[in-house]
Amino acid sequence: xxxxxxxxxxxxxxxxxxxxxxxxxxxxxxxxxxxxxxxxxxxxxxxxxxxxxxxxxxxxxxxxxxxxxxxxxxxxxxxxxxxxxxxxxxxxxxxxxxxxxxxxxxxxxxxxxxxxxxxxxxxxxxxxxxxxxxxxxxxxxxxx
Numbered sequence: 001x002x003x004x005x006x007x008x009x010x011x012x013x014x015x016x017x018x019x020x021x022x023x024x025x026x027x028x029x030x031x032x033x034x035x036x037x038x039x040x041x042x043x044x045x046x047x048x049x050x051x052x053x054x055x056x057x058x059x060x061x062x063x064x065x066x067x068x069x070x071x072x073x074x075x076x077x078x079x080x081x082x083x084x085x086x087x088x089x090x091x092x093x094x095x096x097x098x099x100x101x102x103x104x105x106x107x108x109x110x111x112x113x114x115x116x117x118x119x120x121x122x123x124x125x126x127x128x129x130x131x132x133x134x135x136x137x138x139x140x141x142x143x144x
Contacts, residue, residue, distance in 0.1 A: 085123035103131020105141035
């Protein structure tokens with residue numbers, strides 16, 4: 001399925017593709033989140049880090065959205081935010097990397113009802129592209 005890239009949820013200029021279910025049209029978009037998207041994306045942060053309060057989640061999103069060296073990338077299907085990746089530039093040592101800065105996937109989550117559809121892979125690819133745009137030749141992450 002092809003995705004289109006837009007700036008914010010309120011400018012849904014989406015390419016549509018037919019699905020196999022009853023000729024229903026599914027709308028899918030990958031976008032860089034903006035301040036307007038914080039309320040809709042905050043529940044995904046809580047899925048990623050369950051110890052966060054709603055206010056904590058909103059503050060985390062605002063930091064990534066407004067940061068000079070960070071980005072929040074959302075995946076939207078049928079008008080609903082179903083995936084989120086948080087990415088930043090690391091200027092300190094990153095294990096296994098030899099360059100600086102390094103694009104770093106800080107967190108990624110896909111709503112449980114939308115998993116196993118390739119959304120996380122699409123989000124990772126968008127984060128890698130963002131890192132390349134910022135001069136990175138390496139991309140890293142860790143897991144817990």
